[in-house]
Each structure stands twice: as C-alpha cells, then as structure tokens.
Amino acid sequence: QKKHKVTIVGSGNWGSTIAKILAENTRANAGLFEEEVQMWVYEEDVTIPKDSKYYDEAAGDKPQKLTEVINKYHENIKYLPGIALPSNIVANPDIRDAVRDSTILIFNLPHQFIGNVCKQINGHILPFARGISCIKGVNVTDDGVSLFSEWIGDGLGIYCGALSGANLAREIAAEKWSETTIAYDPPAMDNSRAATPRTGSPNNAAAEIPEIELPHKDARGRTSSTKLTAMPGDYPPLDQDCFRTLFHRPYFHVQLVSDVAGVSLSGALKNVVALAAGFVDGRGWGDNAKAAIMRIGLMEMVKFGKEFFGETVQTATFTESSAGVADLITSCSGGRNFRCAKIAVEKGISVQEVEKQELNGQKIQGTTTAEEVNSFLKARGLESEYPLFTAVNDILLGKRQVDDIPNLMQDS
Ligand code: NAD
Ligand code: 13P
DSSP: OOOEEEEEEOOSHHHHHHHHHHHHHHHHOTTTEEEEEEEEOOOOEEOOOTTSTTOOTTTTTOOEEHHHHHHHHSSOTTTSTTOOOOTTEEEESOHHHHHTTOSEEEEOSOGGGHHHHHHHHTTSSOTTOEEEEOOOOEEEETTEEEEHHHHHHHHHTSEEEEEEOSOOHHHHHTTOOEEEEEEOOOOOOOOSTTOOOTTOOOOOSOTTOOOEEEEEEOTTSOEEEEEEOOOGGGSOOOSHHHHHHHHOBTTEEEEEESOHHHHHHHHHHHHHHHHHHHHHHHTTOHHHHHHHHHHHHHHHHHHHHHHHHTTTOOHHHHHHSIIIIIHHHHHHHHOHHHHHHHHHHHHTSOHHHHHHHHSTTOOOSHHHHHHHHHHHHHHTTOGGGSHHHHHHHHHHTTSSOGGGHHHHTTTO
C-alpha cells in the first residue's frame, strides 16, 4: 500500500507551527504517511542578524533565501524564530513541485494570498487529494459569502475541510497544551483500486490498470493531462481517523466535527471582534468592557452564521467548540488583531500602521474581514443589525471613534 504524501501550502507563524505538528506525526506514523513533509514557502530574502546563532562570518550581511535558511538550520527565522523544526520538513519555493503527488494538502496562509496560489496549482494536484484549510477568513463579495474550505475545494475539484481553534501559534509551537476543532465530513469515496476520481472519468474497467490519463485545465483554461500512477484505493482511507492521526499531539488535542461552515465562520469573524476588544482595551476600559464586546461579538457571529449558512451551521460550533467561544476568548486576550488594535488606540495611529511596525511581515486578518463583511452587509441593507461588526469597520475607516462604541451597542 502507498503512503500519503503531505504538503503544507504556507509557512508563516501558524503555517510553520502546523508544519511542525504534521512532521512530528508523519515521523511517528511511518506506516500511514511518507516521513517527509513538503512546506511551500513564499520565497523572500532574509538577512541573518549579527547576534543570531546562525550568523555566518563568511556570508556576512548578504541576503539569503528563506527556503535555504529553513532547510539549513531547521528554523523559520523570520516567521517562527526560536522554534526548532523537525528535519523532515522540506521548505520548497516551487508551489507546483511542492504539491505534486500529494494526497493531503494543508492550506495555511493569510487569506488575501490564497486566490493566486490556487490558480497556480489548479490542474497540478492529484484529483483525489483532500485538503484542510487552516485559514481564518472568509471570501466575501457583494454577491455572497463563501468559505475558503468551499472555495478551495470547488476551485481545485477536491474535498476540503477546515481546522480552527483557540490556537495562538507561538504557544503551540512551544508545545503548550491547547485544543483545536477539525471539520471534516467528506462524501464517501469508493476506495477500491478502480475508483473514479472526482474530476475525471477514467476507464476503470480493470484494477490492474497502472496509469490513467485525466484531462485537466490549467490556470489559463488550457487542457493538459496528468498521468495517474495510483488510485485512491492504493492509499489508506482519507477518513477522519487519518486526519486525527495527522494532527493530534499530546499538546494539541483534536476534536473532529462535521460543521465545516461553523468552524470556518467562527475563525474568520472572531478576528473582527478581537479588533473591537483591542480598541476598548486601548482606551483603558478594563475587563468588563472587553467581556461585553465578546458577548455581543459572539451573538453577531451566531446570527451571521444562522442568517447566511442556516442550512448547515450549528449554533453549538460557536458556543461550545474550540473554534468558537474558546478562540474568541484567546484572540481577545493575546491575538495579533487584539494587540494591534490596542496599540493603535494607545498611539493614535492606524491598525494597519501598527501591523507594519510590529509584526515583521506577519499579517492580521481582521481588518480585511471587517471590510469584506461590511460591504456584504451594506449591499443587503443589514449594517444596523450587526452594530459591532459595523462599528469596527467604521472605526477602521475613521468614520467613528472608539468612544462611540457604548452608544452604538445600546440595543445589543
Ligand atoms: P503570517 O501572519 O505569519 O503571514 C505571513 C505569511 O504570508 C508568510 O508565510 C509570508 O511568506 C506569506 N506571504 C507574504 N506575501 C505573500 C504573497 N504575496 N503570497 C503568498 N504568501 C505571502 O501567517 P500565519 O500566521 O501562518 O497565518 C495563516 C493563517 O492562519 C491566517 O488566516 C491566520 O488568521 C491563521 N491563524 C494564525 C494563527 C497565529 O497565531 N499566527 C493562529 C491560528 C490561525
Ligand atoms: P491573531 O491572528 O489575531 O493572532 O489570532 C490568532 C488566532 O487565530 C488564535 O486562535
């Protein structure tokens, strides 16, 4: 039987932390997974500071490729400094090469970059691969809201679940205990050797057929073909147990659920609430005000889920899972969205300015999500029904002040 090849698409603060977890588990479960984990890195030059233990006199201050530094020192010195990564993680700057022949694709990058990445890999992945999106954001346009799990899945023609939870990356990278929620509920797959992949219709007449050509469209819509050398039935089943084995660690406890929409929405919307929590904390209003923000924010998250994803979303995902209320609490305590909003109010500068000054290239998601959610609500005349989401966007735009929050929340 073949083993699953795992690729992580993304290598930021959370991406590198998840890569560490995956690589520890592929090493510990050699019967199920190939040991090597491919990690796609958005290539950039980095300079190793003189006081770093990796400073090399010969190289001096010369910029080096981030992938080369990761593969040499087994540390992502820019996005997860100080954390040793397992040596079976291979940093790869070539996205198509990184995903080639992988049966498991983990998407973990800031949500504004996912569209471009998917364009590049469309038609270059196994048609029966399965994905998990660790992205906290939603794809909102005036026409509608879509979840990145759905959007990735539909765009690439694969099933994609979602992982989200109270998961501040640095704590997990330091192996401090936490929980997470994985929503994964794929349609049953015919696991026989002759099973038909979702995006093609190969001749499945004989189990011994070793290679099958499938038509694919590349990013420009041109037809090409991929030679399949294996079929789904050649691998262990890509079921919930497989993903539990891949993600669960003694310090990272996994709860599997089926509510992909609830898990994805919670992770995206809590970032907007965390900005509001930062605003009131920055004004020095204390814990009662922050708790009020969390209460109102949670209500708006549930309302949004029920109103726009009512058929699938479960209230309990917001109120009982790590992806819901627990993530809201941790994000409003120590998340980057919270911290940037707090500093912005204290210094009297914009949140975006703080992000640039403080995060060394890391990206917060709440600012774009607040804007996207607002444009969606505005197009439907529903801004007043979501006063907290609306207030956050108005404060980011300078149309309202933090001091307006109590009045705006009067009826919440
Ligand atoms: P990050 O904030 O560290 O973002 C930087 C990443 O973006 C780097 O890997 C960088 O190489 C990449 N990047 C920059 N420009 C790019 C481009 N043009 N194209 C592609 N990539 C580019 O990233 P992160 O913390 O790993 O966040 C990924 C997702 O995980 C986000 O949706 C975030 O909300 C979520 N998340 C983060 C945490 C956390 O604590 N950091 C925890 C849970 C979930
Ligand atoms: P920030 O992006 O605000 O740091 O949130 C991290 C997170 O999602 C914790 O669960």
